[in-house]
Amino acid sequence: MSGWPDHVIWWHVYPLGFLGAEKTATPTVRHRLPQLEGWLDYLVELGCNGLLLGPVFRSSSHGYDTVDHFAIDPRLGTEDDLRSLIEAGASRGVRVLLDGVFNHVGRESPLVHEHPDWFTGTTFEGHDILLELNHDEPAVASYVADVMRHWLGLGIAGWRLDAAYAVAPSFWRETVGRVRAEFPDAWFLGEMIHGDYAGYVAESGLDSITQYELWKAIWSSLADRNLFELSWALKRHTEFAAAFLPQTFLGNHDVTRLADQVGDDRHLGHAIAVLATVPGVPSVYSGDEQAFRGRKENRAGGDDAVRPPFPDSPAGLAPYGWPVYRLHQELFGLRRRHPWLTHGVPVTEHVANTALIYRVSGPDGRHLLVALNVGDEPLAVPGGYRVGAGTIERGSVPGHGFAVLLPQ
Template sequence: MARDEQPVWWHVYPLGFCDAPIRDADPAPATRLRRLLGWLDYAADLGVTGLLLGPVFASQSHGYDSLDLLRIDPRLGGDQDFDDLVAACGERGLRIVLDGVFSHVGDRHPWLVDALAHGPDSEHAGLFDIVWDADGGPAPRVWEGHGALARLDHASAQTADHVVDVMEHWLARGTDGWRLDAAYSVDTAFWARVIPRVRARFPHAWFLGEVIHGDYAAFVEASGVDTVTQYELWKAVRSSIADRNFFELDWTLRRHNELLGHFTPQTFVGNHDVTRVASAVGADHAVTAAAILLTVGGVPSVYAGDEQGFTGVKEDRLGGDDAVRPAFPDRPEDLAPWGSSVHRAHRELLALRHRHPWLTTATTTTTHLSSTRYAYRTTSRDAQDWLDVEHDLDAGTFVSDRAGRIVWRHAA
């Protein structure tokens, strides 16, 4: 995609969406990925311009414990199923960004098993961060304490070459960019070595780094990614609504303005790793959260199902993500009707954003602030256009154009 193009993503976790078995000991291969084909018109009608896909590559269970980054997960299908999805997206003008898990692999990855068996001079040993003289024999360093996830060696040229090969393989198959999972856990110098090599061949590729805490602008500058996940704004939107304290959101949007001077953050109010926004703030205020998301600067994503008011609580246990990563029906027509009002609000807000494309890089100025009522003016970078937005937790949200006309409202 053009580097100055800023899409709106529909974020999909394919293994859950397509009802693939996650923890079955011997899951049967199937062409489940094709279920997404029946949802592309729905996505386009919603107003998104691309799919931000979770893991689609062969893995042990949940997709983030990869076994082969050059092979579609057999639980989802094969190359033809993926190629058909890319083609169908292209017919509808939908971009595709893939989830690249380049910080670690599953502990049963065949190259890791081979390296542990044959030593540091074996063919693939240079890919992995292995303690060769550990008590009890060689052992891989694990990712963030998860024994089933083995870290890659990001100081190794072999690892950089492998990641470049994977990125280029799927970009050549028609995708548009990469979400770099757990990018924060990898030295920025690694990304700075890899990304320019990929851009030399695919100059329009878009790179999103998953970064939770820290200096976002410094990470972007040092790594070479286009953007990072704006978790600060995610947290502030939810907390301000749930705690009835818009002062937190006001502080965060001031910082968000500063970030917009350096890069365009990737914004969201829900994703595959957190409790559903409707469960966090209530179904009605999930629309308030969406209205904030879609009237401030950034590259927004809507987590599939949030536009229908889906609920689900993330829990800290085995299977604790299942509730926020559910299977979807075969067709949009099979959705329950109770999500229609939330869906309509998302469609209207996305249409509003498309009518005002300058919102991507817009900054906000506070015009009223109290615990339960927050108003701001969102202004284009050239200061030639603006929207006035008011969120009242007891009355609703109102958006007015520069002529003072209300162009969108949601009554609480």
């Protein structure tokens, strides 16, 4: 689809962590969602105009073990609280995307006992509390479509489909096709890690998938001083973007923070510059714009470090992260001024272990250059360009610097 998704930049929040909710279910309603309204101006000032929410539905623990898709988790509040947040966002031009877990449900879901034929009898990726739905059962498709329509009717802009990769694409084509008939402007993002990205989008009818290949190449090429990896990933990304508009990101609720991955704060700007200039639908995971740190660990509670509670308002943030916030503002501002970048075509012009220059081209001869230098020596850049963001000195990008260059 085209239209508003071409212009959205998401700020991604994991609500249960962000809002300091209890680790396990509680019957007591705590009206925490309204606290997010106090962050909407912060989101807009960052350069974003979308709020991508992690799980908000009733669950037993971390939110991905859904118990009731039609009820807001009492730890977060009520349906009225979500409606208020959606309306507050709309008043600022901010859309809200919800996270739908439709591959599996939590073991405590009433559906397990009410509709045993809706389940395969297996657990999702070995997690005992997550029971896989039987996507060959027509009633499951009807149920998922009903859930989607219910919350779209409340005013959300679309869905992130958790673990979409574990579901046959024909299931999404069936359910999303039904929902589009009533909500043609809704956007559907599938979580996909490996595999045939373009093929899955074509078969499923989804609008986008999570571009994990590019995510990995950005941080590891900077960490390892091997920009050949990023150059290759950009070639792949260009091929994907010719078929659909990928969802691009530098971090999310499931991975180690960018500042830890890169391992050198001098190169955070390089990563943000890539996110801001390549084709796709970008997102920023809350806290990454403040250079938060946190490592994901494969153990019980291993996600806690990347899903921390936030202060009640932006005023409570520590001072050290604001320079990175302002760097996001600068680069997202550049993207806003050059909206053709959403469908731009990146091509490498120079690559070495510690240096990469790529050109992003758009229609009517429009283009810009991105120069990344992770080495100690200056990187010469072509003449005839002016700085759009970053730094050049005497016709070169200084050691460990970056620049986005615009034609003079």
